[in-house]
Amino acid sequence: MPEKTKIARVGFGNIGKAVLRAVNKNNKLHGDMEPVGIITRDPPRVLGSLGGYHGISPGQIYNVDNVPAGLDVDVAILCGGSKNDLPKQGPYFANRFNTVDSFDTHAHIKPYVDKDTGVSMPGYLADMDVASRGTGHTAAISIGWDPGTFSDERVAANAFLPGVRAYAFYGLTERGGLSMGHSDAIRTIGNVIDAKSYTHASPEAIERVRSGENPNLAPGDMHWRENFIALGNDTPKERARVESEIETMPDYFKDYKTTATFLTQRELDEGHKDMPHDGLVLAVGENGETIEYKNVWPNNPTGTAGILVAHARAIQRMNREGKIGAHRSIDIPKSYISPHSDKVLTADFM
Amino acid sequence: MPEKTKIARVGFGNIGKAVLRAVNKNNKLHGDMEPVGIITRDPPRVLGSLGGYHGISPGQIYNVDNVPAGLDVDVAILCGGSKNDLPKQGPYFANRFNTVDSFDTHAHIKPYVDKDTGVSMPGYLADMDVASRGTGHTAAISIGWDPGTFSDERVAANAFLPGVRAYAFYGLTERGGLSMGHSDAIRTIGNVIDAKSYTHASPEAIERVRSGENPNLAPGDMHWRENFIALGNDTPKERARVESEIETMPDYFKDYKTTATFLTQRELDEGHKDMPHDGLVLAVGENGETIEYKNVWPNNPTGTAGILVAHARAIQRMNREGKIGAHRSIDIPKSYISPHSDKVLTADFM
Numbered sequence: 001m002p003e004k005t006k007i008a009r010v011g012f013g014n015i016g017k018a019v020l021r022a023v024n025k026n027n028k029l030h031g032d033m034e035p036v037g038i039i040t041r042d043p044p045r046v047l048g049s050l051g052g053y054h055g056i057s058p059g060q061i062y063n064v065d066n067v068p069a070g071l072d073v074d075v076a077i078l079c080g081g082s083k084n085d086l087p088k089q090g091p092y093f094a095n096r097f098n099t100v101d102s103f104d105t106h107a108h109i110k111p112y113v114d115k116d117t118g119v120s121m122p123g124y125l126a127d128m129d130v131a132s133r134g135t136g137h138t139a140a141i142s143i144g145w146d147p148g149t150f151s152d153e154r155v156a157a158n159a160f161l162p163g164v165r166a167y168a169f170y171g172l173t174e175r176g177g178l179s180m181g182h183s184d185a186i187r188t189i190g191n192v193i194d195a196k197s198y199t200h201a202s203p204e205a206i207e208r209v210r211s212g213e214n215p216n217l218a219p220g221d222m223h224w225r226e227n228f229i230a231l232g233n234d235t236p237k238e239r240a241r242v243e244s245e246i247e248t249m250p251d252y253f254k255d256y257k258t259t260a261t262f263l264t265q266r267e268l269d270e271g272h273k274d275m276p277h278d279g280l281v282l283a284v285g286e287n288g289e290t291i292e293y294k295n296v297w298p299n300n301p302t303g304t305a306g307i308l309v310a311h312a313r314a315i316q317r318m319n320r321e322g323k324i325g326a327h328r329s330i331d332i333p334k335s336y337i338s339p340h341s342d343k344v345l346t347a348d349f350m
Numbered sequence: 351m352p353e354k355t356k357i358a359r360v361g362f363g364n365i366g367k368a369v370l371r372a373v374n375k376n377n378k379l380h381g382d383m384e385p386v387g388i389i390t391r392d393p394p395r396v397l398g399s400l401g402g403y404h405g406i407s408p409g410q411i412y413n414v415d416n417v418p419a420g421l422d423v424d425v426a427i428l429c430g431g432s433k434n435d436l437p438k439q440g441p442y443f444a445n446r447f448n449t450v451d452s453f454d455t456h457a458h459i460k461p462y463v464d465k466d467t468g469v470s471m472p473g474y475l476a477d478m479d480v481a482s483r484g485t486g487h488t489a490a491i492s493i494g495w496d497p498g499t500f501s502d503e504r505v506a507a508n509a510f511l512p513g514v515r516a517y518a519f520y521g522l523t524e525r526g527g528l529s530m531g532h533s534d535a536i537r538t539i540g541n542v543i544d545a546k547s548y549t550h551a552s553p554e555a556i557e558r559v560r561s562g563e564n565p566n567l568a569p570g571d572m573h574w575r576e577n578f579i580a581l582g583n584d585t586p587k588e589r590a591r592v593e594s595e596i597e598t599m600p601d602y603f604k605d606y607k608t609t610a611t612f613l614t615q616r617e618l619d620e621g622h623k624d625m626p627h628d629g630l631v632l633a634v635g636e637n638g639e640t641i642e643y644k645n646v647w648p649n650n651p652t653g654t655a656g657i658l659v660a661h662a663r664a665i666q667r668m669n670r671e672g673k674i675g676a677h678r679s680i681d682i683p684k685s686y687i688s689p690h691s692d693k694v695l696t697a698d699f700m
Contacts, residue, residue, distance in 0.1 A: 022512070029513050110697040125696055147700045149506065152684045153643075154699045156499065159660035159687045160653075162372070163379050278640075288648045289656075290628075293503075296640040303510075303639060310509035328685070330695060334502045335680040337509045345680060346475055347460040349504045350497045 005316045008037040011079035012046045018305035030339035075312040091131035094139045100311045102144035129326035138319040139326040140311045144304045148329045153293040157283035166283040169201035176200040177277035185252040189245050194230040196272045212284045224257040230265040275300045310337040355666045358387040361429035362396045368655035380689035425662040441481035444489045448669050450661045452494035479676035488669040489676040490661045494654045498679045503643040507633035516633040519551035526550040527627035535602040544580040546622040562634045574607040580615040625650045660687040
C-alpha cells in the first residue's frame with residue numbers, strides 16, 4: 001500500500017463536499033489518500049451537514065481562525081470562492097500547508113490594476129508563489145476545468161497548430177451550463193429571491209471556428225444567457241424592471257443576448273436543482289486540422305473536485321522533490337496527477 | 351528575439367519533410383527555432399527532393415553513418431520508423447544529441463519479451479534513458495498523437511474520473527484514418543502492387559462507451575478496416591486469394607471485420623493520395639461525466655510533426671535545467687512546449 005496523502009479541505013460548500021467524496025472515492029480505489037479535516041468559518045454548520053459523509057469525525061472540524069498548531073496535513077484543498085475567500089485564504093494557507101485551489105478570476109491570476117483603488121496588484125499567482133515559497137510549501141493554483149485543464153488544452157493546441165487560436169465555449173448541451181456567478185449576480189437585484197443563470201454556446205460561432213477562419217469573436221458572439229428568476233412581489237411591472245436590470249448589468253449580462261423566465265421558488269427548486277456544466281476547447285487550422293477537448297459534468301462541483309483531488313497527489317510529490325512555490329496546471333506533468341506508478345503508466349497508458 | 355533552438359532531422363520521409371515545414375512555420379511565427387540539417391541514409395535522394403523546402407542548404411545534408419563531429423545541434427528529431435529505424439537509431443542519436451521521436455510500438459515502450467529470441471528486453475523507454483543519460487542528454491520518446499497527446503489524455507481522464515477507463519478510437523470521419531502500417535502489411539502479399547488501408551471506428555462501440563458502462567471491448571469490437579488494393583495480375587481468382595490472405599493475417603486483420611476493394615494503380619493514386627487520420631479519447635463515468643479529446647488531421651504527418659516540433663522546445667529547456675534522460679509526453683509540462691513566455695501564458699492562456 002502506498003503512503004497516504006493526508007488531505008484537508010478549507011470550506012465545506014458544494015466544492016468542499018464534492019472534494020470529500022472524491023478523496024474517499026480515490027482512497028477506496030487506490031488507497032493513496034485520506035481526508036484529515038475540514039477547516040471552516042462555521043464549525044456548527046459543517047457538523048450539522050456531516051451526516052452521510054465518511055472519513056471525517058466531529059473532532060476533525062476546525063475553525064478557520066483557530067487551526068491547531070502542528071495539524072498533520074499534507075495538502076489543503078481550498079474550496080472557497082474566488083471573489084471573497086481565496087484572495088486572503090489562499091496566501092494564508094499556502095504559507096502554512098501545501099495547497100490546491102480553483103481560483104478562477106482569470107483577469108486576476110496575472111498582475112492587474114485594482115478597479116476600486118487604482119493600485120497595481122501582483123495577482124494571485126505571484127501572491128501564492130511568495131506565500132508558499134517563504135515556508136517551503138508548494139501550491140497548485142487555478143486548478144479545475146477552466147482555468148485548469150482548459151488552460152492545458154489551449155496551450156497545447158496553440159503549440160501543435162502554430163498561429164492557431166484555441167477558443168473555449170461553455171454550455172453546449174441543450175440545457176446549457178449553470179453559472180453560479182451569474183446566478184449570484186441576479187440575486188443581488190432587489191425583489192429577486194432566487195435565480196439560476198445558464199450559459200449557452202452559440203452554434204453559429206462554433207461553426208465559424210470549425211471553418212478554420214480563426215475569427216475575432218466578442219464574448220456576446222460566442223454565448224447567450226438563459227435566466228430563471230423567482231420574485232418576492234411578482235407583478236408584470238416588477239418583471240419588466242428586473243429583466244431590464246439584468247439586460248443592462250455590466251460585465252455579467254450587458255454584452256450578451258439574455259432571456260428571463262419568471263418562476264415560483266418551488267418551480268425553481270424542482271426544475272433546477274442540478275448543477276450541470278460543460279465546455280469545449282476548439283482549435284482549427286486553415287486546412288481543417290482540428291483539436292478539440294470537451295468535458296460534460298452532470299454535477300459541476302463533482303467534476304471540479306475530481307480535478308482538484310488528482311492535483312493534491314502532484315503537489316505532495318512536487319513538494320517532496322523540492323519544487324516549492326506556486327504552479328499552474330500547465331506547469332505540472334500529467335504523470336504526477338495519476339494514482340498509478342510510472343511502471344503502470346508506461347505499460348498501460350502509453 | 352529569443353535564442354533559436356537548432357533542430358536537425360534524422361530521416362526525410364513523410365514525417366521528416368513535415369517536420370522541416372513545421373520548424374520553418376514556427377520560426378516564421380515565433381522566431382525561436384531554425385533547421386540546421388538533415389541526417390539521412392541516402393543524401394542524394396534527399397538532395398533531389400529538397401526543392402521547395404526552405405532553410406536547408408545542400409551542405410547541411412549528412413550521411414547517417416558519417417555525421418560530422420561537433421555538429422551544432424540542440425535537438426535532433428528522429429523521423430524514422432518504429433519497426434526498423436528507431437530501435438537502433440534512437441539510442442545512437444540520444445547518446446549524441448537531445449532527441450524527440452515518435453516511437454509508436456506501444457508494446458515495446460515498456461519491458462517486453464522478444465518474440466523471435468525469447469529474450470527479455472528493457473524496452474524503448476529504458477534504452478533511451480540509458481543512452482541519453484550517459485552523455486547528459488535529454489530525450490522525449492513516443493511523442494505524437496498516440497502515443498503522445500492521447501497518452502496525456504488517457505492519464506488525465508483516468509485521474510479526474512477515478513476508476514473510469516479512457517478508450518481510444520481511430521477513424522471517426524466518414525473516410526476513416528489511413529493506416530500506413532496496415533497498408534504496408536497488405537503490400538507484403540504476393541501480386542499486390544499497392545494498397546491503402548483505412549481504420550474505421552465502430553459507432554456502436556462508441557455508443558457503449560458513451561453510455562457509461564465502461565465495457566470490455568476487444569480490438570475487433572472497436573474498429574473495422576477498409577482496404578483498397580491494386581494487383582499486378584488482376585483476376586477473380588487472385589482477388590479471392592488476396593482477400594483471404596488479408597482476412598487471415600494475424601495481428602493486422604484477423605481479429606477485425608475487413609473489406610477489400612480492388613482498383614487499378616491509377617485509381618489508387620488519384621483517389622487516395624491524401625493521408626488523413628483522426629482519433630478520439632473518450633472516458634465516461636456512470637453518471638454521465640464525460641471527457642473527450644479529438645484530433646482530426648487532413649494530413650497525418652503534418653499533425654504529428656506539429657507535436658514533435660513543439661516538444662523540441664521542451665527538450666532543449668529541460669536539458670538546460672539538468673533534466674537529463676528519457677521522458678514521456680506525460681512527464682513534460684504543457685508550458686514547456688509553448689513558444690510563449692510564462693508571463694504571456696499566465697496573461698493570455700489561463
